[in-house]
Amino acid sequence: MSFIARPYIRRLLKCPDVSFFLFGPRGTGKSTWLRHILPDALYLDLLDASLFLELSRDPHRLEAMGNDLADGAWIVLDEIQKIPALLDEVHRLIESRNWRFALCGSSARKLRRGGANLLAGRAITLNMESFSAAELGKPFDLSSTLEWGLLPMVQRKPEQAPDILAAYLDTHIREEIRQEGLLRNVPPFIRCMAIAGQFNGQVVNMQNIARDAAVARSTVDTYFSIIVDTLLGHFLPSWRAGLKVREAAHPKFYWFDPGVARAAAGWLRDPVDRPWEGFSLETLVYHELRIYNEVSRKHRPVYYYRTPAGVEVDFIIETSRRNSSKVPHIVAVEVKRADKWNRAWEKPLLSLASAGGVQAKRLIGVYTGERSYRFGAVEVMPFEKFCELLHNGGLF
Ligand SMILES: Nc1ncnc2c1ncn2[C@@H]1O[C@H](COP(=O)(O)OP(=O)(O)OP(=O)(O)O)[C@@H](O)[C@H]1O
Numbered sequence: 001m002s003f004i005a006r007p008y009i010r011r012l013l014k015c016p017d018v019s020f021f022l023f024g025p026r027g028t029g030k031s032t033w034l035r036h037i038l039p040d041a042l043y044l045d046l047l048d049a050s051l052f053l054e055l056s057r058d059p060h061r062l063e064a065m066g067n068d069l070a071d072g073a074w075i076v077l078d079e080i081q082k083i084p085a086l087l088d089e090v091h092r093l094i095e096s097r098n099w100r101f102a103l104c105g106s107s108a109r110k111l112r113r114g115g116a117n118l119l120a121g122r123a124i125t126l127n128m129e130s131f132s133a134a135e136l137g138k139p140f141d142l143s144s145t146l147e148w149g150l151l152p153m154v155q156r157k158p159e160q161a162p163d164i165l166a167a168y169l170d171t172h173i174r175e176e177i178r179q180e181g182l183l184r185n186v187p188p189f190i191r192c193m194a195i196a197g198q199f200n201g202q203v204v205n206m207q208n209i210a211r212d213a214a215v216a217r218s219t220v221d222t223y224f225s226i227i228v229d230t231l232l233g234h235f236l237p238s239w240r241a242g243l244k245v246r247e248a249a250h251p252k253f254y255w256f257d258p259g260v261a262r263a264a265a266g267w268l269r270d271p272v273d274r275p276w277e278g279f280s281l282e283t284l285v286y287h288e289l290r291i292y293n294e295v296s297r298k299h300r301p302v303y304y305y306r307t308p309a310g311v312e313v314d315f316i317i318e319t320s321r322r323n324s325s326k327v328p329h330i331v332a333v334e335v336k337r338a339d340k341w342n343r344a345w346e347k348p349l350l351s352l353a354s355a356g357g358v359q360a361k362r363l364i365g366v367y368t369g370e371r372s373y374r375f376g377a378v379e380v381m382p383f384e385k386f387c388e389l390l391h392n393g394g395l396f
C-alpha cells in the first residue's frame with residue numbers, strides 16, 4: 001500500500017462510472033488515486049506474491065473473491081499486466097455479475113504482448129500523468145520543477161530529487177528491457193535513452209541517433225517504440241498548414257516529465273543551462289495540455305508548427321478540424337523561458353494567424369515572468385496563469 005507522507009493531493013482526473021483501464025508511467029500516483037477514489041472497492045494488488053500465484057493458477061478464483069459483491073460494485077486489479085489472461089475472466093464477470101473493474105498498469109504494451117483481451121469496448125482508457133501544476137496549487141515552485149519535474153515522489157522530497165530520478169530510470173530500464181527480452185542490449189538502449197534525453201523537445205533524427213549510439217536504425221525505432229508505448233515519451237507531430245504542403249517536418253520528441261528527461265540525459269549531477277530549461281518549460285506546457293485533454297476528454301490534437309521561413313511555434317491545438325467547407329480553428333502557444341517578454345517573439349504567432357487557410361482563435365505567449373499582457377491579438381501570461389486558464393476550460 002502506498003505511503004502518503006503529506007496530505008493527499010487531489011487529482012484532476014475523475015472516476016468514470018464504467019469499467020476502465022488506468023495506464024501511466026511508473027510512480028505517477030495511479031495506485032494512490034485508485035485507493036482514494038474507490039475506497040470501498042475490493043482492491044487486489046497483483047504485486048502481492050500469494051495473490052499473484054493464486055490468480056495465475058486459477059483465474060476463476062476472482063469470482064470467488066468477489067463473493068457476494070452487489071451489482072455495480074467496484075473491483076480494482078492493480079498491476080494487471082502481471083496476469084493478462086485474467087482479462088478473460090474480467091470480461092466474463094462484467095457480463096455475468098455486472099461488476100465494474102478498474103484495471104491498472106503502466107502500459108497497454110505489456111497487455112497486448114500478453115495477447116490480452118482488451119475487453120472490446122467494455123472499458124474506457126484513462127491515462128495518469130505526473131502532478132499538474134494546477135493540482136499542486138500554491139506550493140508549486142516553477143524553478144525547481146523546471147529542474148526536477150513533477151513526479152509525486154520528487155515533489156514530495158525535492159532535496160532527494162537526483163537520487164529518486166536516478167533510481168526511477170534505472171528500475172524502468174531494467175523492467176522494460178527484461179520484459180522485452182532485450183537483456184543483452186542494455187548498453188545501447190541506455191546510450192539511445194541518453195541521446196533522447198539530451199534532445200528533449202527537439203526534432204529527432206533516427207539516423208543520427210543510430211549512428212551515435214552505434215546501433216541499427218531499426219533498433220532505434222524499437223527503442224523509441226518501447227519508450228512511447230510505456231508512456232515515458234511522446235512524439236509531437238508537425239502541423240501542416242495547408243493541404244498542399246508537400247511534406248511535413250519531422251516530429252519532435254518530448255519526455256513525459258522534465259526530471260525524467262534529465263535523468264535519461266545523464267545530467268542529474270550537472271547544473272542545467274538556460275536552453276535546457278527552455279525545453280523543460282515546453283515539456284511542462286505539453287504535459288499540462290495532455291492532462292487537460294485527458295481530464296476533459298476533449299482529446300484535441302496537438303502539434304508544433306514550423307513556418308516556411310523556418311521559425312517555430314511551439315504548440316498548435318486544433319480545436320476544430322478542417323473540412324471541405326471550413327478552415328481549421330487553432331489555438332497557438334509560444335513558450336519562452338524568460339522573465340521578461342520580448343515582443344519579437346510574437347512574430348511567428350502573428351505570421352501564422354495571417355497566413356490564411358486557418359482561423360487562429362487564440363494566440364498565447366507563455367513565459368516565466370509575473371505579469372500578464374495583451375499585445376494586440378497576442379495574450380502573454382505566466383506559466384501558472386496559463387495552467388489556470390487551461391484547466392478552467394478557458395482555452396479550448
Ligand atoms: N495524490 C497524491 N498525493 C500525495 N502523494 C502522492 C499522491 N499520489 C502519489 N503520491 C506519492 O507518490 C508515490 C507513488 O505513487 P503510486 O504508488 O500511487 O504511483 P503508481 O502510479 O501506482 O506507481 P507504479 O506504476 O510504480 O505502481 C507514493 O509514494 C505516493 O505516496
Ligand SMILES: [Mg+2]
Pocket residue numbers: 030031032078
Ligand atoms: Mg501502483
